[in-house]
Amino acid sequence: xxxxxxxLALLLVAGAAWALAPGDRVYxxxxxxxxxxxxxxxxxxxxxxxxxDAVVWRGADKKRPTWxxxxxxxxxxxIYFANLSTTPPASELLTSPxxxxxxxxxxxxxxxxxxxxLTEGAIRYGNQDEKNKGALHPTMKEAVRQTQTVxxxxxxxxxxxxxxxxxxxxxxxx
Amino acid sequence: MKRLLLSLGALGLVxxxxxxxxxxxxxxxxxxGVTESTTTVVGLxxxxxxxxxxxxxxxxxxxxxxxxxxxxxxxxxxxxxLLVDVTTADxxxxxxxxxxAIQETPRNQLxxxxxxxGKNLASRSxxxxxxxxFGVLDSEVVNAISxxxxxxxxxxxxxxxxxxxxxxxxILSHEIAHVTRKDAFAIYQKTKVDQxxxxxxxxxxxxxxxxxxxxxSPGFINQAYSALQAFSGGALDLNAAANNALLTLFSDxxxxxxxxxxxARDQELQADSVALELTVASGYSPNGFxxxxxxxxxxxxxxxxxxxxxxxxxxxxLTLGKTRMAxxxxxxxFSPFSQDLSALPLVPIHDELAAAR
Numbered sequence: 001x002x003x004x005x006x007x008l009a010l011l012l013v014a015g016a017a018w019a020l021a022p023g024d025r026v027y028x029x030x031x032x033x034x035x036x037x038x039x040x041x042x043x044x045x046x047x048x049x050x051x052x053d054a055v056v057w058r059g060a061d062k063k064r065p066t067w068x069x070x071x072x073x074x075x076x077x078x079i080y081f082a083n084l085s086t087t088p089p090a091s092e093l094l095t096s097p098x099x100x101x102x103x104x105x106x107x108x109x110x111x112x113x114x115x116x117x118l119t120e121g122a123i124r125y126g127n128q129d130e131k132n133k134g135a136l137h138p139t140m141k142e143a144v145r146q147t148q149t150v151x152x153x154x155x156x157x158x159x160x161x162x163x164x165x166x167x168x169x170x171x172x173x174x
Numbered sequence: 175m176k177r178l179l180l181s182l183g184a185l186g187l188v189x190x191x192x193x194x195x196x197x198x199x200x201x202x203x204x205x206x207g208v209t210e211s212t213t214t215v216v217g218l219x220x221x222x223x224x225x226x227x228x229x230x231x232x233x234x235x236x237x238x239x240x241x242x243x244x245x246x247x248x249x250x251x252x253x254x255x256l257l258v259d260v261t262t263a264d265x266x267x268x269x270x271x272x273x274x275a276i277q278e279t280p281r282n283q284l285x286x287x288x289x290x291x292g293k294n295l296a297s298r299s300x301x302x303x304x305x306x307x308f309g310v311l312d313s314e315v316v317n318a319i320s321x322x323x324x325x326x327x328x329x330x331x332x333x334x335x336x337x338x339x340x341x342x343x344x345i346l347s348h349e350i351a352h353v354t355r356k357d358a359f360a361i362y363q364k365t366k367v368d369q370x371x372x373x374x375x376x377x378x379x380x381x382x383x384x385x386x387x388x389x390x391s392p393g394f395i396n397q398a399y400s401a402l403q404a405f406s407g408g409a410l411d412l413n414a415a416a417n418n419a420l421l422t423l424f425s426d427x428x429x430x431x432x433x434x435x436x437x438a439r440d441q442e443l444q445a446d447s448v449a450l451e452l453t454v455a456s457g458y459s460p461n462g463f464x465x466x467x468x469x470x471x472x473x474x475x476x477x478x479x480x481x482x483x484x485x486x487x488x489x490x491x492l493t494l495g496k497t498r499m500a501x502x503x504x505x506x507x508f509s510p511f512s513q514d515l516s517a518l519p520l521v522p523i524h525d526e527l528a529a530a531r
Contacts, residue, residue: 068508090354092301095236114303115305117305138250147309149276153285162294165290171457
């Protein structure tokens with residue numbers, strides 16, 4: 001009886017350990033994440049995925065368990081473990097003529113709201129006369145222009161650059 | 175209790191109006207004074223109710239981005255400006271950041287580097303699709319700060335102390351965590367309601383409003399009050415020109431409150447914990463960040479409002495210890511802590527950063 005209890009406890013631990021089964025949906029972390037044909041160095045890229053993209057998990061590779069087989073965009077290939085997550089990104093609350101509504105990361109990314117730099121309201125706030133009196137340097141107007149310049153530098157960073165940075169750190173083909 | 179105080183206040187207003195007419199010995203004046211005050215009380219009650227509605231509504235992304243932009247401008251100004259060579263483009267070109275021509279200067283190269291490092295980290299956060307912007311403030315003070323909507327700033331003084339990219343990654347991740355956790359919202363929501371009620375009281379001629387808003391001109395108060403009167407429920411559109419005075423009232427006070435008290439200790443420690451997760455998930459050694467924080471002197475201008483460095487380091491070591499134990503029975507095959515953390519690199523900093531220091 002005691003032995004059976006222990007076995008049951010072990011099974012429960014094992015069951016709870018991953019709480020993930022082949023066929024379950026998991027999510028991509030990172031930009032321009034490559035789905036590779038194999039786990040070998042220099043393997044061909046079958047597809048590129050973006051943060052929050054859902055893929056079907058098939059399991060860890062037996063020889064190189066840091067790589068996981070997934071089905072994505074009609075292809076079956078491998079993704080590095082750190083580029084996957086069991087939880088999707090947070091949803092965002094967008095305003096619409098019908099009222100506020102929650103959308104997932106993909107819908108948010110394609111909504112146009114995600115690409116917003118300083119909003120008209122924030123620019124108006126910084127440019128108003130009352131905010132530009134006094135001896136503070138820079139002035140608020142200058143702060144607006146500086147922020148817009150840095151926003152442009154940020155917006156012009158490509159997925160490829162970010163993926164290359166990820167590879168530079170991990171030494172793993174993204 | 176609030177309702178009781180409001181009723182007592184209202185009673186006070188009506189009584190004052192009656193007394194004023196009585197002093198003049200004029201019955202019609204008494205009646206007109208009471209009528210006027212009753213109208214004021216009804217108006218005040220309605221205004222206060224609107225303030226509660228504004229406070230109860232969930233903050234939308236549009237509102238977050240607008241308030242975040244206004245707050246970010248304050249951080250830029252108070253941080254001595256951004257270490258960037260600005261574009262001379264006109265307003266139309268500035269409205270299209272993806273195609274804006276940027277000069278190839280060392281300071282702009284530094285920002286390119288910082289944004290590649292930051293965006294790689296943010297792409298692994300719970301809000302990967304925000305338009306993240308990472309900037310360097312031209313200040314010797316050692317500090318990092320964020321604003322809602324995806325703005326993260328580090329000071330030149332901080333970069334001088336950074337000796338590897340893992341440390342920089344931890345610092346940026348800590349600020350990313352404040353944005354993804356929406357830590358500013360607790361201060362912001364309360365600020366909105368308090369400022370809105372001060373406005374309502376000020377228009378009703380009550381001291382608790384006029385004293386709070388004394389730095390604003392009567393014309394500005396009128397603009398803000400018109401915006402409050404026009405509010406008919408739902409999401410507050412702070413991006414609208416008509417609501418500029420409200421945006422100003424809210425963001426000015428948010429900045430003031432943040433600078434007075436910062437985030438709660440627990441929020442800072444949680445942000446450190448998320449920072450470790452993001453840093454390790456991106457492939458960096460957690461030691462870069464832990465050692466950086468550990469080397470900061472306590473007090474002074476070093477990360478004002480943050481818990482003492484020794485407390486932060488203890489909490490992070492505890493987190494890493496727990497994750498090491500948990501990695502024996504991982505809850506996810508993708509847990510970044512399931513790898514051998516001692517094998518993760520500190521990663522040398524790029525030349526752009528070295529040159530800027």
